Amino acid sequence: MDKPVVAIVGAHNSGKTTFIEKVVNILSSEGYNVCYIKHDPKGKAKTDTEGKDSYKVYQAGSKQVIVASPDKVSSFVRMRDYTLFDIIKNFTTQDIDIIIVEGFKTVKGIDKFEVIRKEENRQLMISKEGGLVGVITDYYQYNLTFDINNPQEFVIYLKNNYIKR
Incomplete structure (x- = not known):
């Protein structure tokens, strides 16, 4: 491994995050780019939520936060x-x-597909020149239209026109 790695471990509510938050704050204020990786073995973490560990350490100045x-x-950079x-x-994986x-x-x-519903009572925001390919709607008429209530229709279009297997 080409980057140094240290682990801060302890029991639940032992103060690990508070300690890490302070360490990250210091290091980041000195110009260091810190990546924080939080293990979530039970899959219960809510990321980017105020008060949660990932949020606290990101707010402390971590360059990257990863919750595994x-x-x-989940990664915040x-x-x-x-x-x-x-x-x-x-940030996207190869597969x-x-x-x-x-x-x-x-x-x-x-390519863009704009969602527009009848109750919005507005015109399209994107033009063909702006990359608009089609409209996902419950009323609007366009060259290429998909029923907002039938997502399978759009999936089929994506498989036929974008996804290469």
Whole structure:
């Protein structure tokens, strides 16, 4: 391993997080980039929730917080001036078949599908020039339209047009 690793261990509620929070605060205030990895063996952690360990250590200045549970790994990274493509390049795993992004409506270079419902009573936010490919809706007419109440229809479209197997 090319990076030094130390473990702070102890019983539940022994003060591990409070101690780590302070250590991270000091190191980060001195310009060090700290990655905090929290093991969650029972999968009960709520990440990015005020008062939780991951939140506290991130607020203390940790560059990265990772929470490792039996069936998922959550990561929070302190970054500035990043693009959607930086996120995709640096944080997605190699075995991903498709990336579905929520938001980033102004990013150029990705296909967009806008959700619009009748009760919103508005026009589309994205144009074809802005990357709009289709609309997911319960009323709106567009060249390519998907029924908001039938997500399987959109899944089939994705499999036929985006996912390569």
